[in-house]
Amino acid sequence: MNYRSVSLWLDQAAAAGDPLQPRAGLDGDLDVDVCIVGGGLTGLWTAYYLLKARPMLRVAVLEAQIAGFGASGRNGGWCSALFPSGVEAMARKHGLDQALAMRRAMNETVDEVGRVAAAEGIDCHFERGGTIELARSQVQLERVRAAVEADQKLGGVDGYQLWDVVETGERLRADRVVGAGYTPNCARIQPAFLVRGLAEKVEQLGGLVLEQTAALEILPRSSAGGPRVRTARGTVRAEHVIRATEAWTSQLPGARRTIAPIYSLMVATEPLPPEFWAGVGLSRGETFTDARHLVIYGQRTRDDRLAFGGRGAPYHFGSRIRPDFDQDPKVFAGLRQTLNGLFPALRGFGITHRWGGPLGIARDWNASVGLDRFSGIGWAGGYVGDGLSTTNLAGRTLRDLVLQQETELVQLPWVGHRSPNWEPEPLRWLGTNAGLRAMTAADAEERLTSRPSVAARLMSPLLGH
Incomplete structure (x- = not known):
């Protein structure tokens, strides 16, 4: 596939010297601590923060195409504090204090993205x-x-x-x-510079970024063992599996009406x-x-x-x-x-x-993040187009959930939220x-x-x- 043609941003990345060549994919079965499905910003931020916190963790990111192929490499380049649920709507469900805490967290996330980009030498403009x-x-x-x-x-x-x-x-x-x-x-x-640069940092920290490896099915923990991800190239077994597939969630078995x-x-x-x-x-x-x-x-x-x-x-x-x-x-x-x-x-x-x-x-137009400890499966998404910064907040929150850290982030009102399914067709x-x-x-x-x-x-x- 000509990845350069996907967006202006990926075209500019290629012009700046990024070959946009897929990394090696999964080659047989694999055991890790955390398997992340989706090589966009949600998945890569999660891998980045986990590895910064616990360098010895075995973390693998599975991506069907190349890092940044989805919305992370195609969006409008707004790293904003926008959240799909307004303060008033959130206050009706969770109380004003919680709604304001969510807003403050989103505002701070804009600066966090800039801080990491500068600290890691990612020139994303x-x-x-x-x-x-x-x-x-x-x-x-x-x-x-x-x-x-x-x-x-x-x-x-x-x-x-x-x-x-x-x-x-x-x-x-x-x-x-x-x-x-x-x-x-x-x-x-420039979003492609951010997501592509982040993928490189995850690899430098010891994470695996396995491209051309589409998840066919995400299976929960069972009597047969922990959660796992089935692909055409092998099965990945992990203590935790994180679904970071955003719009492509709708293509996964059992999740077709989720997004x-x-x-x-x-x-x-x-x-x-x-x-x-x-x-x-x-x-x-x-x-x-x-x-x-x-x-x-x-x-x-x-x-x-x-x-x-x-x-x-x-x-x-x-x-x-x-x-x-x-x-x-x-x-x-x-x-x-x-x-x-x-x-x-x-x-x-x-x-x-x-x-x-x-x-x-x-x-319900409400983005969410969470980790089900019974099934071992975590998730984040439903950003309604406002995900460029929200993915960062999701990555930090998933880090704390996986590592069982009781932080302010895991108390935010979008954590653990379950949206109803979409209606069946038509x-x-x-x-x-x-x-x-x-x-x-x-x-x-x-x-x-x-x-x-x-x-x-x-x-x-x-x-x-």
């Missing part, structure tokens, strides 16, 4: 520029204002600020902007000239979005491209994942149109990269795609009525808000 959420209508501005006020009532845990047009223009200049929200809790990064794989697609422009950036800004590593309902996200890359993505691609019946789903000309055209609307000066400049991939969504296909269309309709409704969308309000409880 980490720059903590925060996130600018543009408001391009009065309805959007009021939505941003409400979020800022809600944060202030909670003591400013997320550091939200409300900017007027002038303040916004000092950092980012886009068309039809009437204000913005800003949070400092986000860093711009719904939803596609998010991206485009990247050619490197843009200084005069373009003089008119736009984004000079401090800021990421950006706006306050529409259908999610968009972007960043200015170190080589002066705009990397920009959004939701809107359909969910595929039966939770199918196929390479051709990474390409959707209609969605790519919509992303280009949205970019041109934000930055009219982009007209005339080319798009050089188009890519996409599946992200994992739990039925209900899953009907409901998921109806939700995607509802968000598109909500944005159109607000443009027409200049009032908050009724459709969005009805959907809000279903999205973890």
